[in-house]
Amino acid sequence: xxxxxxxxxxxxxxLLGLFYFGLLWTTVRLLTSLRRxxxxxxxxxxxxxxxxxxGFYLVMQGDWRQLLIALLGFVLMRKAVIRQYGGGRGTAEx
Numbered sequence: 001x002x003x004x005x006x007x008x009x010x011x012x013x014x015l016l017g018l019f020y021f022g023l024l025w026t027t028v029r030l031l032t033s034l035r036r037x038x039x040x041x042x043x044x045x046x047x048x049x050x051x052x053x054x055g056f057y058l059v060m061q062g063d064w065r066q067l068l069i070a071l072l073g074f075v076l077m078r079k080a081v082i083r084q085y086g087g088g089r090g091t092a093e094x
Contacts, residue, residue, distance in 0.1 A: 001065055009066040012059040013073025019055075020048050020074070021081040 027044040031037045052074075060067040 001063065005066060006069055009059055009069035010073040012055065013070030014077045015073075016052050016055045016059075016070070017074040017077025017081075020052050021078055023048050025081070025085060 023044060027041060030040070034040050056067060056070055059070045
């Protein structure tokens with residue numbers, strides 16, 4: 001595995017994290033204005049999860065090390081989103 005593979009996996013994981021947590025943020029913000037919020041949450045969850053699992057599968061390319069690096073990028077993006085938007089109720093995660 002070379003540097004290009006590592007950077008590709010890391011950035012792909014970060015993009016998947018941005019997608020997942022960005023849509024999660026949008027879902028939460030829309031809940032009060034929806035007629036059937038539980039259905040919207042369920043559909044949003046399954047859609048976000050399916051896209052991310054498929055994305056991780058594509059990034060992995062049969063190498064578990066690339067999957068781990070992509071997961072690292074995903075977690076880093078989670079930390080960035082929490083830092084940007086807060087953890088809610090004044091309990092921002094450190």
